[in-house]
Amino acid sequence: xxxxxxxxxxxxxxxxxxxxxxxxxxxxxxxxxxxxxxxxxxxxxxxxxxxxxxxxxxxxxxxxxxxxxxxxxxxxxxxxxxxxxxxxxxxxxxxxxxxxxxxxxxxxxxxxxxxxxxxxxxxxxxxxxxxxxxxxxxxxxxxxxxxxxxxxxxxxxxxxxxxxxxxxxxxxxxxxxxxxxxxxxxxxxxxxxxxxxxxxxxxxxxxxxxxxxxxxxxxxxxxxxxxxxxxxxxxxxxxxxxxxxxxxxxxxxxxxxxxxxxxxxxxxxxxxxxxxxxxxxxxxxxxxxxxxxxxxxxxxxxxxxxxxxxxxxxxxxxxxxxxxxxxxxxxxxxxxxxxxx
Amino acid sequence: xxxxxxxxxxxxxxxxxxxxxxxxxxxxxxxxxxxxxxxxxxxxxxxxxxxxxxxxxxxxxxxxxxxxxxxxxxxxxxxxxxxxxxxxxxxxxxxxxxxxxxxxxxxxxxxxxxx
Ligand SMILES: Nc1ncnc2c1ncn2[C@@H]1O[C@H](COP(=O)(O)OP(=O)(O)O)[C@@H](O)[C@H]1O
Ligand SMILES: [Mg+2]
Numbered sequence: 104x105x106x107x108x109x110x111x112x113x114x115x116x117x118x119x120x121x122x123x124x125x126x127x128x129x130x131x132x133x134x135x136x137x138x139x140x141x142x143x144x145x146x147x148x149x150x151x152x153x154x155x156x157x158x159x160x161x162x163x164x165x166x167x168x169x170x171x172x173x174x175x176x177x178x179x180x181x182x183x184x185x186x187x188x189x190x191x192x193x194x195x196x197x198x199x200x201x202x203x204x205x206x207x208x209x210x211x212x213x214x215x216x217x218x219x220x221x222x223x224x225x226x227x228x229x230x231x232x233x234x235x236x237x238x239x240x241x242x243x244x245x246x247x248x249x250x251x252x253x254x255x256x257x258x259x260x261x262x263x264x265x266x267x268x269x270x271x272x273x274x275x276x277x278x279x280x281x282x283x284x285x286x287x288x289x290x291x292x293x294x295x296x297x298x299x300x301x302x303x304x305x306x307x308x309x310x311x312x313x314x315x316x317x318x319x320x321x322x323x324x325x326x327x328x329x330x331x332x333x334x335x336x337x338x339x340x341x342x343x344x345x346x347x348x349x350x351x352x353x354x355x356x357x358x359x360x361x362x363x364x365x366x367x368x369x370x371x372x373x374x375x376x377x378x379x380x381x382x383x384x385x386x387x388x389x390x391x392x393x394x395x396x397x398x399x400x401x402x403x404x405x406x407x408x409x410x411x412x413x414x415x416x417x418x419x420x421x422x423x424x425x426x427x428x429x430x431x432x433x434x435x436x437x438x439x440x441x442x443x444x
Numbered sequence: 445x446x447x448x449x450x451x452x453x454x455x456x457x458x459x460x461x462x463x464x465x466x467x468x469x470x471x472x473x474x475x476x477x478x479x480x481x482x483x484x485x486x487x488x489x490x491x492x493x494x495x496x497x498x499x500x501x502x503x504x505x506x507x508x509x510x511x512x513x514x515x516x517x518x519x520x521x522x523x524x525x526x527x528x529x530x531x532x533x534x535x536x537x538x539x540x541x542x543x544x545x546x547x548x549x550x551x552x553x554x555x556x557x558x559x
Contacts (some may be wrong), residue, residue, distance in 0.1 A: 312502035
């Protein structure tokens, strides 16, 4: 059996001025501080902050046909070939098209994958990623950690989305600063907006819970009240575990606005036939394997509902399940005239 | 009682995290069901469990636990130790059974209260 080892081309230190020159954003137009802000963002943001942590992958001895199915079912155009976290190559839609053309669909993926790969490291600043997207034609790069293990994948869209969110926040801060200088009244409410998304993979129990732990840490950094942060993290954890053990995979999303935090868990099915039954305390379809991991007592949905200020669940069998939990960050005013005597 | 005291009381061994943490144990939660642990409202929890998995550590982090004790000297995986170090959760292995560990903790709390 051939022991594939891909040629991995690795980045060198990059010059951020060059990237700024190439970014379509006219930094000067935003005022004096803005180019500093953008530079700072490009350095502060690391590849690991914006990459997708899935990572769907396929072993070397899988066939092109299996690869085709995974690409199609997940609506993706490239799939890492990896085993035990080690990256061997990437198989793309192009390779599949070639395979169909030449009748290679029953060949193994290692015969036709690209094995000369350009990769990024999780700890690199986002400026590296931008540079790479500029210099290469690839739409996405695999991300390795310092132990050369495959930990994620990053696309141009991931980078742009994250930067746009952060930029809008920073620009608003700048605007406010400018407004203060000319002594205008401050806007009535600061709609600070933060959004982050985590991919949750079916049956990936080493990864399960990681998003919830990160959510807890983020909330601490953002100085969210400790007991509220704990309730948010509890819901996030239960919902993340549910996606992992009951669904084909999905995403966990956290949005922080001025006065609320929303956790949304959405997956790609199989859906819940009887929502009322599933939300009851103690009802579960979990198996022994799930129970051996400390879950599966049928308390996840009811726990999430209990800790949240707002709870909603939607599901369509064969399609999706979506659970939304929202949490007030500000104490609610007591309703007028509602005091008991 | 700090995590260093817990190690002594339970005849245990610190496997990960900071053994000199000044945090004081406020309550002991002895449970193998993580959904139950997530349900508790107690602060400064010490999680005593036989669930030797990453999930025990991750759950402890969610509830802001002071530390995790795995009883019956259940073998700990490398990833579990790594997760504990990454999340800064002191992880202790104790040879005692769940029951004995609870009794020891209870006695230690009483002794502490008496001064
Ligand atoms: N995302 C999901 N997709 C499909 N089924 C789900 C999902 N989440 C929950 N369920 C169903 O609802 C039941 C109850 O969920 P939960 O209260 O979290 O308990 P548990 O996960 O311990 O079984 C599960 O056993 C499962 O049948
Ligand atoms: Mg559950």
